[in-house]
Amino acid sequence: MHHALYLHGPYDARLAPYSLREGRPGETLLDVAAVGLCGSDLHYYKDGGIGAATIAAPFVPGHEFCGRLTCDEPELGLAQGALVAVDPNKACGHCEFCERGHPNLCPNVEFIGAPPFDGAMTEQIWVPKSQVVPLPDGFSPLDGVMLEPLGVAIHAVDLAKPRLCERVALIGCGPIGLLILQVLKVAGAGEVLAVDPQGHRQDLARELGAAAVGASVEDVRAWTRGEGCPLVIEATNAPEGFRDAVRAAKIGGRAVLVGIPDGDVYTLPAAEARRRGLKIKFARRMGEVYPRAIALVAQGKVDVAALVSHRVGLDEAAAAFGRHAQNTPGVVKTLIYPNAL
Template identity: 45%
Template sequence: MRAVRLHGPGDVRVESVEVPSPVANGQVRLRMRSVGICGSDLHHYREGSTGGNAPDSPLVLGHEIAAEVPPESADTLGLEAGTLVAVDPAHPCRRCEWCERGHPNLCPHVEFKGVEAHRGGLTEYLMAYPDEIIPVPKSFDADTTALLEPLGVAIHALDLAKLRVMDTVAVLGAGPIGLLCAQVAQAVGAGSCYVVDPLEYRTEMAADLGADAVATDLSAIEEWTSGRGVDVVIEATNDPKGIGDALHSVRIGGDVVLVGIPEGNEHILTASTARRKGATVKWSRRMGHVYPRAIRMVQSGRVAIDPLITHRFPLSESPEALALQSRYDDGVIKAAVYQEAGL
């Protein structure tokens, strides 16, 4: 079968690999339907790693995964063949201190698809543990199902923000995660939600999805809030200065949640600004078990996922999908990779 493997920065190849066994090591085989290209995939593509975690061998990328249950796995899972499922990419140990404290997203022993030695979803068939497999409503298509994962990341970020009804929120970065964070913030009671991104086509998308105000320049937040700053900032960029921008934009005593992964694995901030603001800063790490809420949010119509996928590529053209999204060309928000019919 074919798999999309990263050999180094900018070196992505569609290669032949062995088809996995139907059942192995407690996992079952699924057929890939759709995989979204994530910002962390782009870190791997551009830098060869995400946050310094470089793979030891060619890595199969992709962790925003929709799959279907093939006939050989149906009985094992108790699902009908052809059932569309989301695949939670994280498999925590469920035994360590952090798992027992209710923070499986912080498990140091987690197996996470598309990172280090763990094969991701950009392949014809993938393996998953039964507890990672989430059947979705029949009204969902494969692309919507794949994007439940980044929606879960957005939900977790807003959980960390402890948003109060009518709080003002600024989202820095209007990529897929930022656009989802803005929608979730409004769904859970934000009074006003502002979105800032240097790319105008992305701020236009944010406005189309309901943001109260958008801008390409950070200074707009001062104007919108008469210099007070917002109650909550969600930082969802890859800019090392993003943390500094967030602290500049938040009110005194406000809350900042860092979702974006900075290029170069470093944050840059002005210490005096951070100290004088007295803000609470939280780093967001993936998500907990939020798929049920993500599904309900989509079903309710409070969050629109479909507009985020602006480009679709067959599995054979995955390198082109990564290259396009890395260049921010052609108005791309999110590229999705699908498996061609009959394969």
């Protein structure tokens, strides 16, 4: 009998028996090796949905995952037992946005781990072979899981287009923010001024290369003598994240918003953004970035393991959601190992 972690609604996560569906043409079956608890999973847990994507019936979250093939897949050049990552974004491939090269914006997407599509917080999962990402020898399940959030960070930095040695304000040092910090350094950005209210995340930002670390946007303004930074990247879950990104930005600057705010609402005094004449971009998921994510991990240019603060079995997954929702000190990233620790 399989088991899975189900989200029933706000603050209602339960472990229960899970009936594995039949496979479909073009799919392969994986034993789930590990799955990450993502900020968007947490929004489903706290708010019962993200925008129009709401929990209409209990569903299984988990879109950051990797697993082992349960059979040989000659067309993929992979043998039974091979560890693979999975791109959860199954875009339609034929809409206007897919044809323009933006599968992350596809309105017809089937996204593994977003309702109504069950995700990987269970022992086994069927996935499209087209979404399977082979991993290099030596990659661990942790490495495989972290490729998806690293891909989000790469996409955010692609949108930001940091200039060589340009000073950047980073608002939010959760897992995505800390990955963005590292990708910014690889991309040639200058000093990164990082902000987060939690001390343990400030410490991690400092260890991973931030030039200065503070608790609020007021620290950015103090460091820059009230001028702000030419580039700001926001990666928080706070309704005030947009406002803080604006307040950290220099007149004529750019801001990229990556975070999803609690309650799906931004709090923003309009005049501050308008009078700065800011260029604003919103990041959604990612494009075709897995090869670069794999290269960054394989070459040791991004430390993904530093972000993983907790590793639990499937029976502890509901408690892990609770810890993240309460902003428990010391929590950064939880990985769930459904089959074995």
